[in-house]
Each structure stands twice: as structure tokens, then as C-alpha cells.
């Protein structure tokens with residue numbers, strides 16, 4: 001029996017899809033069988049990041065509406081035979097599926113796969129509720145910005161109400177800016193959100209490049225973000241590797257609040 | 260205000276109970292006050308057949324009067340009154356040892372408790388254990404009862420406790436394990452709700468009793484209490500103490516960075532200037548002359 005993990009954030013554009021793609025690939029590289037579900041119905045992206053756009057025949061909505069079997073809709077990755085994508089429909093909207101249907105789908109997929117990763121849409125409405133429904137745990141993605149952290153905090157509260165344990169992924173951290181006291185450090189973020197840190201991804205231009213090419217950054221041995229995603233996958237498999245720490249000279253809040 | 264000496268008192272003396280009577284009071288007054296005291300404290304459920312010794316140096320009673328008090332104590336308090344002689348007969352220390360176990364019964368008892376105590380009432384040989392075992396249960400009873408009165412906003416999962424499992428309904432038998440809990444006499448207590456988590460944006464705790472939070476109140480989260488609020492962490496969101504209008508209510512926190520602090524009907528919005536000036540020290544917010552003050556606070560005064 002596998003584990004279903006939802007990747008969520010509240011705020012849009014903070015790196016949910018990027019993270020879902022990269023963690024999926026990294027888990028598959030570790031020998032796990034993985035299915036990545038694009039839960040962002042109507043705004044699908046995950047297929048592009050994974051470079052599988054051209055192969056889509058059926059999608060998530062087709063599966064839950066029983067227009068095809070789950071197996072038929074799953075797209076096998078080009079490089080890693082252990083990795084599959086269940087793409088979103090681009091023509092439907094979030095109300096095309098219900099939480100119950102998602103729950104049932106995840107239950108079914110967990111029997112076949114070690115990991116079911118669900119890319120959650122931004123916001124806390126229907127699409128969010130659907131993405132949550134079948135999840136056993138959550139990864140909350142935030143950037144070290146006040147608004148992003150605020151939305152992550154809201155989502156953590158909602159996850160608690162659904163009894164889903166959450167761990168934190170801090171994305172797009174700029175060591176330079178943290179050192180200059182212009183950006184919250186991971187400690188600042190953790191202090192507010194009060195949940196465990198799963199991983200830390202630095203700001204890395206390689207992410208943009210690889211995203212455009214459809215080859216997730218995790219496949220790039222040299223990219224710092226790629227290395228970080230591989231560490232996250234190990235942690236998800238229960239192998240605890242330390243999160244590297246960066247020195248902070250003057251705290252962000254020290255600067256903001258004059259402390 | 261001058262405190263009047265109580266006409267009738269029930270006190271613990273090193274594990275035994277003593278009945279103290281004001282020697283100046285008339286006997287009728289004593290009877291009346293004793294009845295009141297027993298009623299107020301629902302002592303039937305509390306004492307359950309315990310022995311109580313008359314502290315003789317306070318009052319000279321006729322046999323008739325003694326018997327009358329004994330009857331009242333038995334009927335309304337389930338207490339067995341023993342004359343002073345019995346106390347002396349028992350190997351009790353001559354001097355009043357500093358009482359250590361008997362809490363302020365009135366505070367610790369709830370009506371619910373007396374209901375179930377009816378069934379389990381019975382004479383107990385082990386006098387010493389009586390106040391102990393009961394006082395051990397009572398605060399919890401009350402907390403559970405009070406917790407029911409608290410509303411914790413629907414989106415927030417209610418505490419695990421199930422009203423059906425309220426210990427008040429559980430038969431208290433002598434074989435329930437007795438913990439060694441010690442209360443100082445006349446201990447000053449009040450009920451509070453201990454919340455053991457950080458409150459995240461969108462989460463709200465509402466309570467009629469004081470709230471103690473082990474965690475932060477994040478921006479977008481709130482605590483609203485009719486009494487005091489103690490935050491053992493940072494307030495970034497909104498805290499409203501004395502929501503029912505109690506202007507004596509206070510808000511304490513290890514760090515104040517609130518969006519708003521409210522006490523009774525007053526609202527304080529610390530400016531970003533205030534936040535800049537705010538020190539990293541525990542602070543307390545209170546009302547004085549119609550203004551909410553926030554001051555450094557190293558010691559909470561009652």
C-alpha cells in the first residue's frame with residue numbers, strides 16, 4: 001500500500017508544480033513506483049514540466065467519469081519506467097470531480113504505486129479540497145515572502161482540520177538576500193509556521209531552464225535545486241539527510257522591526 | 260472592604276477535617292450558615308462519609324446542639340461529626356499542622372459531581388484519603404464541564420473530550436487509583452483552557468474561561484475569551500480578552516506583534532512604530548483610564 005501526498009501552498013506560483021515534478025522523478029530514480037496526478041484541472045502544467053505533453057490521450061476527468069480505466073490514462077515517463085503521470089483535463093473546471101471521486105482514485109492508485117503525488121491548484125476552494133481528499137499527508141510549499149508564508153499558514157490550519165499532517169518545503173530562498181537581511185531565513189519561516197521542515201530549495205535559474213525543456217532539474221547533477229530535490233526524496237523514503245543551513249548575519253525581522 | 264470572619268468553616272488539618280465555629284455567633288446562626296455552606300459546596304458528593312472533628316476551643320456546645328449539628332452534617336454533607344475527644348483519642352498531633360491537602364471545596368466542586376456521588380456515597384475509613392481523592396478529580400470535572408461551554412469555532416476541531424465520557428458520569432469507586440496530588444489549603448485557582456498548538460491563520464478559539472496557549476497566535480488567527488489570555492509564544496494575530504465586557508481582563512504574551520489587541524470594548528492597534536519599539540520581553544496588556552497599555556511584565560500579579 002503506497003502513500004498519497006498532496007503538494008499544496010495556498011498562494012499561486014510558489015513552485016508546487018515544479019516540486020511535484022521533481023520529487024516524483026527523484027522518487028522514481030530511487031527505485032520507487034510513482035504516479036504524479038495533476039490536480040490543477042483547467043490549468044494543467046505538470047505534463048509540460050515532465051515533458052509529456054504530447055502523449056496525453058485521456059485525463060483525470062475521463063478516469064473519474066469512467067470514460068476510461070485509470071491504467072489507460074496513465075502516461076509512462078520517457079526515461080524512468082517507474083514514473084507515471086495522470087494529467088489534468090484542460091477543457092473542464094475544478095467542479096468536474098468531487099472529493100469522493102478523488103478519494104476513491106487515490107485509494108485505487110495507492111494499491112499499485114509506492115507514491116501518489118498530487119499537484120494541488122492554488123487557492124483553498126474546490127480544487128484544493130479535491131486534491132486534499134485522497135491525501136495521507138501534505139507538503140506545504142512556500143517562498144520566504146510574507147504573503148506566501150501567510151497563505152501557507154492558512155493552508156496548514158485547513159490541513160489540520162482535515163487531519164492531514166504537513167511538512168514544509170521552503171522554495172526560492174536566496175542565500176544572498178537572507179544574508180543581507182532582505183529575506184526571511186528558513187528559521188524565520190519555520191518559526192511562524194511551526195511545522196517540520198522537509199526541504200529547502202534555493203533560487204536556481206536552472207529550474208526555469210529545465211522547466212522549459214521538459215527535463216526536470218533533478219536530473220541535472222550539478223544544479224543545487226536538483227540536489228535538494230534528491231535529498232527531499234530520500235527524506236520521504238525515511239532516510240533522513242540533513243537540511244543544509246546558511247548563516248544569517250542580520251535577521252530579516254531585525255531589519256523590518258528594528259530589532 | 261473588611262472581610263468578616265466566617266461563622267462556620269470546614270478546614271483540613273493535616274489530612275483530617277475540622278469544623279470551626281465562631282464562638283461569638285448564636286447557635287441558630289451557626290445552623291443556618293452550616294446548612295448554607297454544605298449546600299454551596301455540594302459537600303455530599305465531596306466528603307462521602309468522611310469523619311469531621313469539632314474544633315472544641317471555638318465554641319461550647321450542649322449535647323443537644325452537638326447532636327443537631329451532627330444530624331445536619333450527616334444529612335446534608337454526608338459527614339460524621341466526632342467530638343473533640345475523638346480527635347484527641349486518635350494519635351493526632353496536638354498542634355495544628357499546616358494544612359496541606361484540603362482545597363477550597365467550593366471552588367472545586369460541581370453540581371454534577373454530587374449527582375453521581377449519591378451512588379458511591381458510603382462511609383470511608385480512610386479519612387486522610389478523602390479530601391485527596393476527591394480534590395484530585397474535581398478540577399478536571401470542572402474543566403470538562405466548562406470546556407463544553409466554550410465554543411471553539413466550527414472550523415476548528417473541538418477538543419477530544421466526549422461529553423458522554425465526562426468523568427462526572429463515571430462511577431467513582433474506591434478502586435480508582437489515587438494519585439498523590441497535593442493542594443494547598445484555600446488555594447486560589449480558576450479554570451482555564453490549555454491549548455497546545457500554534458493557531459494558524461483562519462483558526463479561532465473562543466472561550467468563556469481563560470485561555471493559555473502553548474504556541475503562537477499567527478496573523479489571521481484569533482483568541483476570544485471572556486477572561487484572561489496568556490500566550491506562551493508570539494501574538495501576531497488578534498487577541499480579545501474580557502470579551503464579555505470584563506475590563507479587568509488582561510492579555511499576556513512572550514512577544515507582542517499583534518494586528519490588534521482588544522480588552523472588553525477597547526481596541527488597540529499597535530502601529531508599525533510600536534512594533535519597532537517592541538522589546539523582546541514578555542509583555543502584558545491591560546486597561547487603565549479607558550486606555551489599553553502594553554507593558555513589559557516579568558511577574559503576573561493577581
Ligand SMILES: Nc1ncnc2c1ncn2[C@@H]1O[C@H](COP(=O)(O)OP(=O)(O)OP(=O)(O)O)[C@@H](O)[C@H]1O
Nearest residue numbers: 012013014015016017018122172202203204207208
Ligand atoms: N527554486 C526556484 N528557482 C527559480 N525559479 C523557480 C523556483 N521554483 C519555481 N520557480 C519558477 O516559478 C514559477 C512558478 O512555479 P510553479 O509553476 O512550479 O508554481 P506553482 O505553485 O505550481 O504555480 P501555480 O499556483 O500557478 O500552479 C515557474 O516559472 C518556475 O520555473
Ligand SMILES: [Mg+2]
Nearest residue numbers: 016017040045
Ligand atoms: Mg502549478
